[in-house]
Amino acid sequence: MIANHIKTKMQAGSWIRDMFEKGTELKKIYGDGKVFDLTLGNPDVPSPKEVNESIAKRASMGDNIHGYMSNAGYPEIRALIADRESKRNGVNLTANNVTMCVGAAGGLNCVFKALLNPGEEVLVQAPYFVQYGGYVDNHGGKLIVVPAKVPDFDLDPNLIGTYITEKTKAIIINSPNNPTGVVYSRETLEKLEKVLTEKEKEFGTDIYVVSDEPYREIVYDGVEVPPVMDIFHNAIIVYSYSKSLSLAGERIGYVAISPNCADVEALCAAVPFATRELGYTNAPALFQYVLKDCVDCQTDVDAYKVRRDILMKGLRELGYEFPEPQGAFYIFMKTPTEDENEFINNYCLPRNVLAVPGRGFGCPGYMRVAYCVAEETIKGAIKALR
Numbered sequence: 001m002i003a004n005h006i007k008t009k010m011q012a013g014s015w016i017r018d019m020f021e022k023g024t025e026l027k028k029i030y031g032d033g034k035v036f037d038l039t040l041g042n043p044d045v046p047s048p049k050e051v052n053e054s055i056a057k058r059a060s061m062g063d064n065i066h067g068y069m070s071n072a073g074y075p076e077i078r079a080l081i082a083d084r085e086s087k088r089n090g091v092n093l094t095a096n097n098v099t100m101c102v103g104a105a106g107g108l109n110c111v112f113k114a115l116l117n118p119g120e121e122v123l124v125q126a127p128y129f130v131q132y133g134g135y136v137d138n139h140g141g142k143l144i145v146v147p148a149k150v151p152d153f154d155l156d157p158n159l160i161g162t163y164i165t166e167k168t169k170a171i172i173i174n175s176p177n178n179p180t181g182v183v184y185s186r187e188t189l190e191k192l193e194k195v196l197t198e199k200e201k202e203f204g205t206d207i208y209v210v211s212d213e214p215y216r217e218i219v220y221d222g223v224e225v226p227p228v229m230d231i232f233h234n235a236i237i238v239y240s241y242s243k244s245l246s247l248a249g250e251r252i253g254y255v256a257i258s259p260n261c262a263d264v265e266a267l268c269a270a271v272p273f274a275t276r277e278l279g280y281t282n283a284p285a286l287f288q289y290v291l292k293d294c295v296d297c298q299t300d301v302d303a304y305k306v307r308r309d310i311l312m313k314g315l316r317e318l319g320y321e322f323p324e325p326q327g328a329f330y331i332f333m334k335t336p337t338e339d340e341n342e343f344i345n346n347y348c349l350p351r352n353v354l355a356v357p358g359r360g361f362g363c364p365g366y367m368r369v370a371y372c373v374a375e376e377t378i379k380g381a382i383k384a385l386r
């Protein structure tokens with residue numbers, strides 16, 4: 001018999017994966033071109049050509065590039081990343097502040113493993129990436145969900161403040177946001193820092209800001225994603241190349257810890273230790289080498305912008321409401337029925353349009369559509385919805 005806790009979680013399921021499986025079934029019946037699957041955040045813009053060239057070059061180098069290394073990753077690659085984050089954030093990181101990790105998912109698990117005592121709380125404001133609940137629960141913590149600020153889905157620092165207790169250990173921020181595409185302004189983040197600092201004083205605690213940044217470079221119309229270490233004293237960045245280099249299946253990213261963090265030395269040692277404890281051991285070796293060649297490469301953001309614009313225009317013409325995504329590749333739209341599952345099951349699925357219910361992100365009454373798919377799929381979806 002499998003464990004009860006995993007059984008319960010499996011029954012609760014993941015809305016994103018459930019819809020994805022439905023899409024696979026429908027494609028078998030109707031064929032690929034007739035199903036408009038907007039469920040998964042799996043980038044379809046190819047990796048930059050330099051990535052494939054680097055894989056080929058590195059793989060044929062002949063020396064032992066596939067072995068273990070220190071749990072934190074290769075020092076020269078961590079130093080490279082420390083240098084980039086130092087410049088971006090205006091703080092002084094060294095290789096010691098950086099741990100290479102198995103995508104953002106692996107990085108978040110290592111951070112929570114390093115931070116959480118049983119029963120400690122991690123805040124997030126809805127809507128949020130649903131896996132956070134599992135990542136926090138894995139390490140004995142409790143995810144506390146602050147209600148969404150509608151209709152703009154911005155962060156609400158004052159409301160967040162009312163959810164902070166002496167048990168609050170961390171807050172997760174994710175900007176550009178999955179599922180809304182909203183980018184938080186410097187002004188909003190500075191207000192949040194003020195609230196967090198006041199609460200730290202009130203309770204005599206440290207509250208870490210875990211900034212989950214897989215979409216950092218995917219922004220439109222010149223929007224700036226403010227560097228968090230320049231704003232928050234207790235900032236931890238979790239970065240991933242899944243989206244920015246279209247490497248989601250290769251599982252490569254990093255955790256960077258601000259030198260201003262409380263207990264920084266212990267934290268910088270605990271995160272690589274957690275990598276080992278959790279059985280990742282280290283981030284994929286080959287892709288650490290690839291980063292050495294490709295750390296400055298960029299995905300084709302313009303391709304996502306074209307798709308975003310087609311989808312926004314189509315949905316607006318049909319009268320749907322949503323905040324304009326400033327980044328990432330999702331639109332989080334209000335459904336015409338209060339229960340979004342009613343709309344998805346009775347109106348979208350019969351027309352082969354697949355979307356993820358908002359309750360999968362802690363926000364019923366909405367659905368998420370992903371536009372990291374071919375333009376034909378987006379156009380087909382709009383036609384079907386019309």
Ligand SMILES: Cc1ncc(COP(=O)(O)O)c(C=O)c1O
Pocket residue numbers: 041102103104105106129174178212214240241242248253
């Ligand atoms: C907000 C957010 N965080 C983390 C992840 C996990 O990313 P990774 O593939 O790097 O583990 C995702 C994946 O979609 C995401 O959207």
